[in-house]
Amino acid sequence: MKPKVISILFLLLMSCSSTKLVSTWKNPEIVLFDAYKVLVVGMAQDENVRVDFETRLVQKFSDNGVEAMRSIDLFDVEFTSSEKSEDELTEVEQQLLDKGFDAILFTKVVGTENRRTFRERMNNIDAMFTRFSSDYLEHQDIYYDPGYYETFNLYHVETSLYCICVGKERELIWRGNLEVMEPANMDKAIDTYLKLITGAMSEQDVIF
Template sequence: MKLKLIGITLLLLTGCSSTKLVSTWKNPDNVIFDAYQVLVVGMVQDDAMRMDFESKFAEALKAQGVDAVRSIDLFDVEFTSAERSEQELKEVEEQLLDKGFDAILFTKIVGAENRRTFRERVNNIDNMIVRFSNDYLEHQNIYYNPEYNDSFNVYHSETSLYCICVGKEIELIWRGDVEVTEPENVNKTIDSYIRLVTKSMGEQDVIFN
């Protein structure tokens, strides 16, 4: 089964604009988290943009000594074309575990809101999604809803690192919330986004340091 999942929130954001890290959260139970094989998932409808984003993010991780695999190289072509069930997501997680993956880096665009509302939402730790399957299920319409990104001028995206850990209910290790304003150049924005996220993860001893 070809896996196609990676936090591609960034792919829709383009770059002459400002890219800012609004906030980060790190699981207090994981002081240092090392990952050796990471699945990069960019959740976006445009296949070319998804490939570009996942490829660049995977290359950035490999440069730090992490074995990174693009979701487009693992998921079936049809996997992201329709709604998937919780059971199907559980099967995906089990397959990843069997293949030796220990983390999923998941990026998605979560919408366009005013800054105050956005900060209130990202600071609400009690309502934070802590499992990859739940995160995917809640936002999977990004892949196939043609109206999802029609009216965005300011993009709010999340990149979340989930641990594929046996027997652990809380999988979320780290999350970064990024705001991109008035995107104009896709390639530059993707590069800026990846530099911003990887720098923050490194500073917080997540994946690499």
């Protein structure tokens, strides 16, 4: 994954009307999953957006009576600045168990694609042109107006909930996949994201 894609993870979540939950998956062996202490991990290079996202998600857990902690308070700069091995992550998991954690909520960008659309002329969208000259004159700026065609990035964001319970090796409990269009407003987008994810988890009897 390109660093640029990772670094703008939460800058993506900015348009209330353009963030949607595409699908969810729940472990069929789990009927009801309660967590008492959750580690919130937002994978992003930009520390400011990571802090903002993790802080607000932790608050969401707190509002629902679930203890949670930001990964930024647990993982130091040295930890996140280099690759980690399976053994190192196993040690981290044991440390979390020792501190009373029983779940990790992990959010990341898993892909992106470029989309192209065109600006609609709502006033003339149903117009019937009977002469070539009228039709041409109405639409001739297709040739030279750079704003006629608009490009935007569509990001695929994934949130996964893992159990780190004793005897279970980072077992996947729940996963949600979202599509997020090009940014517009940070606060609204994060709020929308939180509502979509926590709402879906609540409906499926996961934590909330």
